[in-house]
Amino acid sequence: MDYQAVLEQIVQDIAPQVGGGRPAEYIPVLASVDPSLFGMAIAEVDGTVHGIGDWQRPFSTQSITKVFTLALALAQGGDGLWARVGREPSGNPFNSLVQLEYENGIPRNPFINAGALVVTDQLLTLNGDASNELLGFLRQESGNPRLGFDAQVARSESEFGDRNAALAHFMASYGNIANPVPTLLEHYFRQCSIEMSCGDLALACRFLARHGLRADNTRLLTRSEAKQINAVMLTCGTYDAAGEFAYRVGLPGKSGVGGGIVAVVPGHCTLCVWSPGLDARGNSVAGVAALDRFTTLTGLSVF
């Protein structure tokens, strides 16, 4: 497959949609990002990377990190995690509180904020430094030792973090948070603030296309765990638009409000696309369009 030619075709086809939507507005540092930026990268399972546009420019990974914390929590702690967080699409916005009361403080899935807070809490209990554990993992898998937290984003997340604090306290009231809420939030906000490029992210999620094998060929997850994470990405990875994403793209995917989306073609490659303009559900407008074109042009989808 000539991936570079595919990327060039995609850029031509989606040009009218680049700049569509609006950057996230809940914190000023994200609101000021230029919405006309666009980058896309493909990492083949052997580590060969192809990229186009702003694919080497770091951006705020935000909720995309929820995939990696889930993988680490499962790898280190096993599937007991699923007693604390479900695997069903929420059909509600990513920061919603409403289902928690009906479901006794058990979040619907690990990819909405409530579920990700539980996963980070689990990781904290397992090794005491969840955000640095995550950063170390991302540096290794991407091969980029310069990856880091964006202190300004982390501070802003905290300053405007009332909703996430409410989610964490509410779950703690049901006994579903083990660590002190302020410590948990600090790690969660740092996790959201990690800056990576499309190239870094495409490389870092290769273990999901390689059935659980890390970049150095050691095993992070069993084949079956890798399949399970891909399944949860497909059904829950793009918030309350996961049905539409499966319909249009047909790949496991995970988006973040920084405008990035990662997607996995198991056994073939991983993709990351970034463009900061979001739709009403918080997914990148040009990003979804580009992945839609990718699966249409290549026929590579899980369906």
Ligand code: GLN
């Ligand atoms: N930092 C964001 C939040 O917690 C992440 C959400 C997202 O990317 N959807 O609200």
